[in-house]
Structure formats: structure tokens, C-alpha cells
Amino acid sequence: MTDSLELFALDGIPEVTPGDDLPALILKSAEHRPVLTGDIVVVTQKIVSKAEGRLLSLRNIIPSEFAVQWAAQWDKDPRMVEVVLRESKRIVRMDHGIMICETKHGFVCANAGVDASNIPGDDVVCLLPEDPDVSAMNISQSLSQALGFTVPVVITDSFGRPWRKGIINIAIGAAQLALFADYRGKADTSGHELRVTVLAIADEIASAAELLSRKLDKRPVVVVRGYSWETAAGRAQDLVMPPEQDMFR
């Protein structure tokens, strides 16, 4: 049983550009503080998207009439609005210049995860990875092969949420990690059955890592050491609640 955890950020990850070999960059930056058996590697979405070339120049975007009209109303860039619409399956809410979207993956977040921060150049925006679970599996497989043991990978992004202020990091992609700790049917410390206790530990790991990565710093990779994870074919996609089961929606 885990009784302590250590988290550290890998230093020296350079500015990532399309086509970069992310696992190689991670291994190189981990040379002085190696990734060990049992470690989980947590990577922010931004560098995954960059490596995968999920960058878009707004200069090539021709906004629709709807995008132009809404952008004008709220003093937004119509090309950005257009990209957000294209990345969305559904608009959850659209007001005061803010777009809360359901992405094609089923994630609910501002601007469908399209983001202009931490990207060199003007008029370039970053999209979420096409399939963050595949991205995570690719990184996990490369790291595991190079190191000779299984390295679970979590890909994170910072999302707002209903009811509460501020954004927190959650898992948008995962590989080789059981995403939930399921206590249903087990007895608690007093012998009573715990009923609805399924903990989304992948999200908790994402949040823990954020405490080190911090938005302003170039620290996109955090190693979580000491957590007694179980391996599983879990996909972060499984963290998306089906609408018909969502009592909070």
C-alpha cells in the first residue's frame, strides 16, 4: 500500500515542434533523474498536440457567417470562433463571448480545447490531439520499450467545471493505467458497504501533476512516483459520463 508519493517535473524539455519525438525528448530530459519502475508519466496536452502537428494558422481560416456575426458581437477573432465551432460536436453554452463546447471526444470545456497560449508565432492556435488515448499509448509504448518496464502515461488539460471557480487539470488521455479505484461493494473501516465510491484517480493524478507543471513554466512533463497503480486497458475516454447516466448534468 502506497504511503508516500513523490512528484517531480522533468527539466529541460525544449520547445516542442511538429514531428518531434516526444518519448525521446522525455527520456533525454530524464537522464539525470531517471524514470523508474512504478512511475507514471504525466504530460500536458500542449506538447502532445505540438509534436503531433495539431497547430493551425488562423490565416488560412475563412470564418462562416455565424462565426463572423457572433465574434463581432463579443469582440472576438472570427477565425478563432470558426475553429472552435469546427472542433465541437455541440455547443453547450455560448454567451458573454465564452463558448462552452462538447468536443468531438466528448469533453466539455471552454473553446473546445482550442488554445492560443504558449505557442510561438502569431495567429497560430493549438487543437487537442485527435485521439489523446492513442497519443498516450504511443508515448507509453515508446517509453516502456526503451526502459524495459511498463510506464503508464496520462495526458492532461486544464478545464473549467460547473459549480466551482477556477480550472483544474484532468486526464484527457491515458494508457496502461486503471483510471478508477472502484470501492463498490467493499466494506469500509466500520464494516459497512461503500456504495457509490468510484474514484477517478486518473483525474486526481492529473491535478496532482499540475501543482508542479504550472502554466507559466516550461514544465510539461511530471513523474509521479510511489502510487500503487494497476495496469488496465483504460482509456481516458471512459471518464466521459454518458449523458443518460449523468445526474449532475
Next chain:
Amino acid sequence: MTDSLELFALDGIPEVTPGDDLPALILKSAEHRPVLTGDIVVVTQKIVSKAEGRLLSLRNIIPSEFAVQWAAQWDKDPRMVEVVLRESKRIVRMDHGIMICETKHGFVCANAGVDASNIPGDDVVCLLPEDPDVSAMNISQSLSQALGFTVPVVITDSFGRPWRKGIINIAIGAAQLALFADYRGKADTSGHELRVTVLAIADEIASAAELLSRKLDKRPVVVVRGYSWETAAGRAQDLVMPPEQDMFR
């Protein structure tokens, strides 16, 4: 700047009963692994409620007609339903035997935080602390006085959330800790201004600690070491989003 974090659970916290001196129990269990300057102490709601005597015997509860009728419909204990109603300011949703409530504090969660797990005895339920921020401040002041330095305290509970499966730990009470890391107006690594980047770090700290406390284990206190927090008169109450500003609601 923080570049690594250590989290460890304090062992040896006994079963807490009403009237117990929680800071004294924490200090005693920390004897072999002392709390140091810079540490944050994270405490689960359950032991705070127990120490504060926020336990209720269902045997004394006379359920209302509404509670009786709804409980019968979903095979629930009408006395438990009654307590949940009494602890709620508003019912957000009530279906399939599940009650999503807004508590008197403004938190949105299942059963208004009323919980029958990890409580010795039958027919006893545990309520959230009356004011978890006051609880946190009391613990913080006692620990700080005994140790001679400021010890921020976070009180946590596990809540479900819209859109996503599984519950995660969040902060329901806090003292001496800036709850948010506010990057608005600062430049990112590429020199662009970060717009809506206010991170709810108190919630992220709560989630990180949960990875160690785990529901089934008697590990209600976790020490977070290495996080470069700022002290502030922050109350976890400030994490509650005012409805009129809540774009996700």
C-alpha cells in the same frame, strides 16, 4: 519555484469521536515524521465532522411525508432522505433514488454530503461540518501555535461532477492558503497574455492527497511537502461559483 512534491499519509490516527482534539491527534501521529515549515496539512471531512460531533442518529429522525413517499419509490431509508433534505438549500436533481443537492454552504453534491460510510454503529450518519472554513482555521491555528510556524490546512471531501465519471476530492474548507493561482494578465512562455487561467490549486491539492488517503484505509491526514504556497485569508467557500457567473451550469 517548486520542482518536486512529496506527499505522505500520517499513520496512527485513531478512530475519532466527538470532542476529540483533532490537532493534538495530528501532532501525535506526526511524531515520527514531523510536520515541517512549508507543509500543508490535508484532512478528510469525515474526521473533522466526527470530532465536531456532526453525527446524527437516524433513530431520532421523523421523516416528512415527502421523504417517506420518495424513499418508498426508490427503496431508500426515509429518515436518511429526511436528513438530506434538511441539509440542503436546494435540490438540484432527484431521480433514480439519487439526490443531487446544494448544501447550505453552496456545495453541489450527492446527498448534501450526508454519509453513512466509515461510521461505527448502525443508523448513524455524518453531516458536513457546519462551516468547514472555520474548522480548517481552528485546526490551522492549533497546529501553527504548537509548531511555531504557519500550517495551512485543507479539508476535503469526494464529490461527483457533471460530464465526467467517478468522484474526486475537492476542498470544502481551507485556512491560511491562497486557493487560486492566478495567471491572468501574465505572459506565457511565448509572450502571449494568458487570459482565463485561474487554477483552483486548493482543489488540486485535495485531489493529490486523496491518492494517499484512499477510502478504505484509515488515513484521513496527508501532509503535502514542497508546494510553494502563498498564505491568504482564502476560504474554500470562495471556490463556490456564483450562479450568475457560472457558464457551465
